[in-house]
Amino acid sequence: MSSTEFRVHHTPAEVNARWKAGAVTGLTLAAEHILQVSRQRVPLDDGVLERSGLASVDPSELRAAVSYDTEYAVYQHETQGLRHLAGREWKYLENPAREEAEVVERIIAAAIERAMG
Numbered sequence: 001m002s003s004t005e006f007r008v009h010h011t012p013a014e015v016n017a018r019w020k021a022g023a024v025t026g027l028t029l030a031a032e033h034i035l036q037v038s039r040q041r042v043p044l045d046d047g048v049l050e051r052s053g054l055a056s057v058d059p060s061e062l063r064a065a066v067s068y069d070t071e072y073a074v075y076q077h078e079t080q081g082l083r084h085l086a087g088r089e090w091k092y093l094e095n096p097a098r099e100e101a102e103v104v105e106r107i108i109a110a111a112i113e114r115a116m117g
Contacts, residue, residue, distance in 0.1 A: 015116075022115025024059045026108030031055035031064035033107060037096040038066065043076045043084045066093060 010018070035055040042050045052069045068077075076082065080090055089095065097104075 018115045019112060022112035023062055023108065024057060025115065026111030027057045027062065027064040029111060030104040030107040031057060031066050033103065034066045034097055034100060037100055038093045041087065041089050041092040041096060043088045043092065049073060049076060068093065
């Protein structure tokens with residue numbers, strides 16, 4: 001019978017803290033990615049809607065959000081048939097979020113892997 005000896009260098013609390021820090025970093029990077037992709041598609045007139053975009057993370061809940069904050073942001077996002085410049089579209093946030101889902105997963109996973117080192 002053979003035996004193997006190993007030592008644990010991190011407590012469970014340390015491992016959890018590193019994992020969570022990586023997750024927060026990954027969520028932040030992923031939300032910024034979606035924001036940048038959506039900014040390329042947001043309807044453009046004077047740029048106010050595009051500049052109102054914000055990526056945020058709630059570290060305690062491990063949740064990320066991307067939002068646009070103008071009085072017409074929802075109308076522009078939800079109203080099909082409005083005329084937009086080439087490459088600009090309705091569903092300017094929903095479409096990138098859906099299309100970039102695998103990229104978002106890879107961003108978050110990579111950040112967690114780096115944090116776990």
